[in-house]
Amino acid sequence: MARVVVDVMLKPEILDPQGQAVQRALPRLGFEGISDVRQGKRFELEVEGPVDEAALGRIRDLAESFLANTVIEDFTVRVDEVAEAAK
Template structure:
Protein backbone atom coordinates (compact mmCIF):
# COMPACT_ATOMS: atom_id res chain seq x y z
CA UNK A 1 0.00 0.00 0.00
CA UNK A 2 1.35 3.37 -0.95
CA UNK A 3 0.09 6.86 -1.34
CA UNK A 4 1.11 8.97 -4.31
CA UNK A 5 0.63 12.72 -4.41
CA UNK A 6 -0.20 14.52 -7.62
CA UNK A 7 0.16 18.29 -7.42
CA UNK A 8 -1.44 20.26 -10.23
CA UNK A 9 -0.57 23.92 -10.78
CA UNK A 10 -1.53 26.40 -13.48
CA UNK A 11 1.33 27.04 -15.87
CA UNK A 12 3.27 30.15 -14.83
CA UNK A 13 2.10 32.16 -17.84
CA UNK A 14 -1.60 31.55 -17.11
CA UNK A 15 -3.36 34.27 -15.12
CA UNK A 16 -4.55 32.82 -11.80
CA UNK A 17 -7.49 35.05 -10.93
CA UNK A 18 -8.30 33.06 -7.78
CA UNK A 19 -4.73 33.21 -6.50
CA UNK A 20 -4.70 36.97 -7.07
CA UNK A 21 -7.94 37.39 -5.10
CA UNK A 22 -6.43 35.43 -2.20
CA UNK A 23 -3.27 37.55 -2.32
CA UNK A 24 -5.38 40.71 -2.19
CA UNK A 25 -7.35 39.41 0.81
CA UNK A 26 -4.30 38.63 2.94
CA UNK A 27 -3.23 42.20 3.82
CA UNK A 28 -6.79 42.95 4.93
CA UNK A 29 -6.48 40.05 7.38
CA UNK A 30 -3.23 41.41 8.74
CA UNK A 31 -0.84 39.13 6.84
CA UNK A 32 1.87 41.27 5.32
CA UNK A 33 4.91 40.48 3.21
CA UNK A 34 3.15 38.24 0.65
CA UNK A 35 4.05 39.20 -2.90
CA UNK A 36 1.93 36.61 -4.76
CA UNK A 37 -0.26 33.53 -4.29
CA UNK A 38 -0.99 30.84 -6.84
CA UNK A 39 -3.69 28.27 -6.24
CA UNK A 40 -3.44 24.63 -7.29
CA UNK A 41 -4.89 21.19 -6.66
CA UNK A 42 -3.51 18.24 -4.71
CA UNK A 43 -4.66 14.66 -5.34
CA UNK A 44 -3.84 11.82 -2.93
CA UNK A 45 -3.93 8.58 -4.85
CA UNK A 46 -4.04 5.40 -2.74
CA UNK A 47 -2.50 2.41 -4.50
CA UNK A 48 -3.36 -1.24 -3.83
CA UNK A 49 0.30 -2.20 -4.14
CA UNK A 50 3.73 -0.55 -3.82
CA UNK A 51 4.64 2.68 -5.60
CA UNK A 52 7.04 1.00 -8.01
CA UNK A 53 8.04 2.39 -11.39
CA UNK A 54 5.11 0.72 -13.18
CA UNK A 55 2.59 2.14 -10.70
CA UNK A 56 4.13 5.61 -10.90
CA UNK A 57 4.03 5.49 -14.65
CA UNK A 58 0.30 4.70 -14.38
CA UNK A 59 -0.26 7.64 -12.04
CA UNK A 60 1.55 9.95 -14.46
CA UNK A 61 -0.74 8.69 -17.21
CA UNK A 62 -3.76 9.38 -14.94
CA UNK A 63 -2.51 12.88 -14.33
CA UNK A 64 -1.99 13.57 -18.02
CA UNK A 65 -5.36 12.11 -19.01
CA UNK A 66 -7.70 13.40 -16.33
CA UNK A 67 -6.24 15.05 -13.23
CA UNK A 68 -4.53 17.87 -15.12
CA UNK A 69 -5.40 19.69 -18.32
CA UNK A 70 -1.91 19.98 -19.76
CA UNK A 71 -3.03 22.83 -22.02
CA UNK A 72 -3.10 25.10 -18.95
CA UNK A 73 -1.64 23.06 -16.08
CA UNK A 74 1.61 21.34 -15.04
CA UNK A 75 1.74 18.44 -12.58
CA UNK A 76 4.25 16.67 -10.37
CA UNK A 77 4.03 13.14 -9.00
CA UNK A 78 5.66 12.25 -5.67
CA UNK A 79 5.44 9.25 -3.33
CA UNK A 80 4.19 10.15 0.16
CA UNK A 81 6.37 9.15 3.11
Protein backbone atom coordinates in the same frame (compact mmCIF):
# COMPACT_ATOMS: atom_id res chain seq x y z
CA MET B 1 -1.11 0.55 0.70
CA ALA B 2 0.87 3.64 -0.13
CA ARG B 3 -0.08 7.18 -0.90
CA VAL B 4 0.90 8.94 -4.08
CA VAL B 5 0.38 12.69 -4.28
CA VAL B 6 -0.32 14.48 -7.54
CA ASP B 7 0.00 18.26 -7.39
CA VAL B 8 -1.55 20.24 -10.23
CA MET B 9 -0.77 23.91 -10.75
CA LEU B 10 -1.77 26.40 -13.43
CA LYS B 11 1.18 27.13 -15.70
CA PRO B 12 3.05 30.30 -14.68
CA GLU B 13 1.85 32.25 -17.71
CA ILE B 14 -1.85 31.52 -17.02
CA LEU B 15 -3.73 34.20 -15.10
CA ASP B 16 -5.00 32.89 -11.74
CA PRO B 17 -7.74 35.25 -10.52
CA GLN B 18 -8.52 33.05 -7.50
CA GLY B 19 -4.92 33.23 -6.33
CA GLN B 20 -4.98 37.00 -6.87
CA ALA B 21 -8.16 37.34 -4.81
CA VAL B 22 -6.50 35.41 -1.97
CA GLN B 23 -3.36 37.54 -2.23
CA ARG B 24 -5.37 40.77 -2.11
CA ALA B 25 -7.17 39.62 1.03
CA LEU B 26 -3.93 39.02 2.94
CA PRO B 27 -3.19 42.62 4.04
CA ARG B 28 -6.69 42.86 5.53
CA LEU B 29 -5.81 39.83 7.66
CA GLY B 30 -2.59 41.43 8.82
CA PHE B 31 -0.32 39.37 6.55
CA GLU B 32 2.26 41.57 4.93
CA GLY B 33 5.04 40.75 2.54
CA ILE B 34 3.29 38.12 0.40
CA SER B 35 3.73 39.33 -3.17
CA ASP B 36 1.91 36.56 -5.03
CA VAL B 37 -0.39 33.60 -4.43
CA ARG B 38 -1.13 30.81 -6.90
CA GLN B 39 -3.84 28.27 -6.17
CA GLY B 40 -3.65 24.66 -7.29
CA LYS B 41 -5.08 21.20 -6.71
CA ARG B 42 -3.72 18.26 -4.76
CA PHE B 43 -4.85 14.67 -5.35
CA GLU B 44 -4.03 11.92 -2.84
CA LEU B 45 -4.16 8.47 -4.40
CA GLU B 46 -4.22 5.45 -2.09
CA VAL B 47 -2.50 2.76 -4.11
CA GLU B 48 -3.02 -0.96 -3.54
CA GLY B 49 0.13 -3.01 -3.90
CA PRO B 50 3.68 -1.84 -4.41
CA VAL B 51 4.38 1.66 -5.68
CA ASP B 52 7.12 0.71 -8.11
CA GLU B 53 8.22 2.49 -11.27
CA ALA B 54 5.47 0.74 -13.26
CA ALA B 55 2.77 1.95 -10.87
CA LEU B 56 4.18 5.48 -10.85
CA GLY B 57 4.31 5.41 -14.64
CA ARG B 58 0.61 4.57 -14.80
CA ILE B 59 -0.18 7.35 -12.36
CA ARG B 60 1.85 9.81 -14.45
CA ASP B 61 -0.21 8.79 -17.49
CA LEU B 62 -3.38 9.32 -15.47
CA ALA B 63 -2.20 12.74 -14.32
CA GLU B 64 -1.29 13.77 -17.82
CA SER B 65 -4.50 12.60 -19.48
CA PHE B 66 -7.07 13.32 -16.79
CA LEU B 67 -6.06 14.93 -13.47
CA ALA B 68 -4.29 17.79 -15.24
CA ASN B 69 -5.07 19.55 -18.50
CA THR B 70 -1.56 20.06 -19.80
CA VAL B 71 -2.73 22.87 -22.07
CA ILE B 72 -3.05 25.05 -18.97
CA GLU B 73 -1.59 23.06 -16.07
CA ASP B 74 1.65 21.44 -14.90
CA PHE B 75 1.73 18.49 -12.52
CA THR B 76 4.11 16.60 -10.27
CA VAL B 77 3.81 13.03 -9.00
CA ARG B 78 5.50 11.85 -5.78
CA VAL B 79 5.20 9.14 -3.16
CA ASP B 80 4.06 10.56 0.18
CA GLU B 81 7.02 9.56 2.37
CA VAL B 82 5.42 10.85 5.59
CA ALA B 83 2.39 8.62 5.15
CA GLU B 84 4.77 5.76 4.38
CA ALA B 85 6.88 6.32 7.49
CA ALA B 86 3.85 6.56 9.81
CA LYS B 87 2.93 2.94 9.15
